[in-house]
Amino acid sequence: MPDMLAALRPDDQSFALLLHLVGATVVFGALLASATSLALARGETRLLRLGYFSLLFVGLPGLILLRLAGEWLYRLQNWDDLPEQIDEPAWLGIGFVVADWGGLLFLLSLALGGVGVYRLSHGKGGTGLLKATMVISLVLIVAYVVAVWAMTGKPN
Numbered sequence: 001m002p003d004m005l006a007a008l009r010p011d012d013q014s015f016a017l018l019l020h021l022v023g024a025t026v027v028f029g030a031l032l033a034s035a036t037s038l039a040l041a042r043g044e045t046r047l048l049r050l051g052y053f054s055l056l057f058v059g060l061p062g063l064i065l066l067r068l069a070g071e072w073l074y075r076l077q078n079w080d081d082l083p084e085q086i087d088e089p090a091w092l093g094i095g096f097v098v099a100d101w102g103g104l105l106f107l108l109s110l111a112l113g114g115v116g117v118y119r120l121s122h123g124k125g126g127t128g129l130l131k132a133t134m135v136i137s138l139v140l141i142v143a144y145v146v147a148v149w150a151m152t153g154k155p156n
Contacts, residue, residue: 065143
């Protein structure tokens, strides 16, 4: 039986898939850590900064890895060479929407959080912007759960 399961994917795709999954796991973990620390901060500067910098230094590289490895896997599996009369599967579209639009939301949360941390370090507030970063992180967590469901369940 394991030989049968191993035959489902060519070996040259395994490394790209591994990188894609590692990137997705890292991004999800960074979003979870960030949202948790921002939610529990209650104005404490150290936790607010931790929440932001976990997104910046852990989540952003994970997002880049997720997207690049996903594109590599897309090309290795020849999804870009489908005939015009055949549509891409729904799970692939969901993955692209979450990766692309989620990536834009992620960058927006980084921009808002960066301004919030800057304002916080200069004593001008900034907790509201970091709360917006937390809300965006929570939305992205839900989006990633949907993407994982789509990628594993492969709905039509």
